[in-house]
Amino acid sequence: MGTFTTMQPLKVLYIGNSYTYYHNLPSMVTQLAASSKRVPGIETAMVAHGYKTLEWHTHNPKTIEGLRRTAWDIVVLQEFSMRPIENREAMYHFASLLHDEIRKTGGHTVLYLTWARRHTPEMQQDITAAYTELARILDADVAPVGTAWQNALAADCGIQLYKNDQSHPTPLGSYLAACVFYATFFKHSPVGLTGTISDGDRELLTLPDHDARHLQSIAWDAVEQFSRS
Numbered sequence: 001m002g003t004f005t006t007m008q009p010l011k012v013l014y015i016g017n018s019y020t021y022y023h024n025l026p027s028m029v030t031q032l033a034a035s036s037k038r039v040p041g042i043e044t045a046m047v048a049h050g051y052k053t054l055e056w057h058t059h060n061p062k063t064i065e066g067l068r069r070t071a072w073d074i075v076v077l078q079e080f081s082m083r084p085i086e087n088r089e090a091m092y093h094f095a096s097l098l099h100d101e102i103r104k105t106g107g108h109t110v111l112y113l114t115w116a117r118r119h120t121p122e123m124q125q126d127i128t129a130a131y132t133e134l135a136r137i138l139d140a141d142v143a144p145v146g147t148a149w150q151n152a153l154a155a156d157c158g159i160q161l162y163k164n165d166q167s168h169p170t171p172l173g174s175y176l177a178a179c180v181f182y183a184t185f186f187k188h189s190p191v192g193l194t195g196t197i198s199d200g201d202r203e204l205l206t207l208p209d210h211d212a213r214h215l216q217s218i219a220w221d222a223v224e225q226f227s228r229s
Contacts, residue, residue, distance in 0.1 A: 007040045010185065011070060013107075014046040015057055015098065016078025019114055021048040023171050023204060028178035028197050029185075035194035039186045045070070052082040054094040057210035067101045074185060075102045076143070078112035082165065084130035085123055092134055099138045103186070109140035110184060115149040124150050132229070143184040145177040148222035152176060157214070171205045172215070179219030190216040 003224045010033075026044040048061045049056075054077060057063040067075065077098055082089045099109045113131040116124040127146055131205045135142045152159050161173035169177065175197060179190040195212025197205040207215070 006074055007085065009041045009043045010074065010187045011038075011072050012042055012044045012074045012076065012185070013061060013066060013072045014044065014048060014076045014078070015054075015066075015072070016048045016076070016112060017052045017080060018048070018050045018168060019081060020076075020112070021046060021050075023197075024173040025174050025178055025181075025200060027199070028174060029181045032178055032182045032190060032193045032196055033186075036182075036188070038188055039182075042185075048078075053083055053090070054098060055090055058094045060099050063098075064101065068105065069099070071105050072102070074109040074110050075107050076110045076112050076181070078114065080168050081114050081117070081127075084127045088130050090138065091130065095134055096138065099140065109137075109138055110181075111135055111140050112141045113142050113146045115146040115161075118162045121150070121153070141184060143177075143181050144222050144225060144226040145180045147226055148176055148180050148219050149173070151222055151225075152215070152218050155218070159215070175205055175207070176215050176219055179216050180222060183220050183223040189220040191220060192216070 016021050026046050030042045030044055033039050045066060046065045047057065077095055079091050079095065102109050110132050111134060113128060116127060124146055131142055149161055152161060159172055160170050161176065163170055182190045193215055193216060195207030195209065196203065
């Protein structure tokens with residue numbers, strides 16, 4: 001995926017489950033882009049339902065309708081968090097079917113590399129390997145969110161990324177993910193972008209500049225790290 005140089009809005013469709021819709025991750029990415037003078041805005045849509053797999057999405061009429069409705073620049077695919085561990089073959093098969101639909105409309109696939117559960121951090125290696133190999137097969141890009149989470153947790157800086165269920169993201173966790181997506185889409189560092197995120201009429205997150213830049217730097221480092229691997 002090349003760098004987007006026109007200032008026409010980038011059209012992005014997100015397909016996934018709760019890791020995508022928690023705290024309205026697509027809106028967070030859009031707000032980050034809107035705070036930058038270097039990149040175009042983003043127009044988004046989302047088809048995301050809790051606990052659903054890419055297999056489910058291939059059979060969901062609303063997912064296929066969403067894919068075919070617009071000439072998307074990017075379509076983000078997020079597999080159920082445990083599927084890279086439990087059934088990698090199914091993950092690859094159904095991601096490939098959706099990827100074929102994406103290519104028909106001229107879009108580009110970005111894989112949402114997710115994070116390990118809090119109590120099983122050792123699984124991150126296998127999750128990362130699964131998405132890396134799938135990206136090679138499909139010639140797709142990867143948003144290495146799990147890598148950024150892993151690096152943030154290793155830094156032990158007290159950032160609360162997980163909710164109490166040890167799986168879903170806090171607003172900070174989704175913000176870190178959004179910074180990774182911004183960097184992946186535009187090949188620009190998110191450092192210096194807004195640390196204030198709204199959810200409709202309410203303020204969801206307001207980070208001091210230092211904290212925002214810290215998370216933005218972790219996101220950019222993860223994207224650069226992944227591109228070199």
